[in-house]
Amino acid sequence: MTAKTPPSFASMVRDNGPITLGAARAYARKLPANQQKHPCCACYRVRCPTNGCCCKGKCVGLSCHLTLGSCLWYCWPWMCACTSTDNPGTYNCSDLKGNTYNLVNVLEGGKWAFFSENVAMTSKGDDLEVGCYFD
Numbered sequence: 001m002t003a004k005t006p007p008s009f010a011s012m013v014r015d016n017g018p019i020t021l022g023a024a025r026a027y028a029r030k031l032p033a034n035q036q037k038h039p040c041c042a043c044y045r046v047r048c049p050t051n052g053c054c055c056k057g058k059c060v061g062l063s064c065h066l067t068l069g070s071c072l073w074y075c076w077p078w079m080c081a082c083t084s085t086d087n088p089g090t091y092n093c094s095d096l097k098g099n100t101y102n103l104v105n106v107l108e109g110g111k112w113a114f115f116s117e118n119v120a121m122t123s124k125g126d127d128l129e130v131g132c133y134f135d
Helices: 009-014 021-030
Strands: 041-047 059-068 071-074 079-083 090-094 099-107 111-118 132-134
Touching: 009 099, 009 111, 021 090, 021 099, 021 111, 059 132, 079 099
Parallel strands: none
Antiparallel strands: 041 059, 041 132, 059 071, 071 079, 079 090, 090 099, 099 111, 111 132
16 A cells, blocks of 8 residues: 655645645745736635535635735725735735734735634634635
C-alpha cells in the first residue's frame, strides 16, 4: 500500500478546498509583486469551500470589487480593506466589534480567498480556515 500524496496548495484552491489563512498568506508572499495587487475592478463568483457547512464548492452569489488607491471595496459597497504591509497579496481590516477580515490572493490567475473571525475573545490566527472564495 502506497501513501497518498497530499494535494498541492494550488490544487486545493482550484478545487475550492479547505485552506488556512497562514497557508494563503505564505502563497501570496511568493507571488511576483505585479500579481499581489487586486485589479482595478472585477466581478467574481462567490464559492463556498468544499468543507463548508452548506453549498460545498458551489457558487452562492456574485461580488463586485473596486480598488481605489490602496483600498479595496468588495461586496460592493459594504466592505473596505487596505493593503497589508506585513502580508503582501493580502487586504485586511477590522471593525469596531472585533471582527477581522482578510482577502488574500491565492492563485496567480486571480482567485481570492476570504477569511473572517471575531477576535474579541480569541483568535485562530494563521489556522483560521477559508470562509469563501472569489473566482
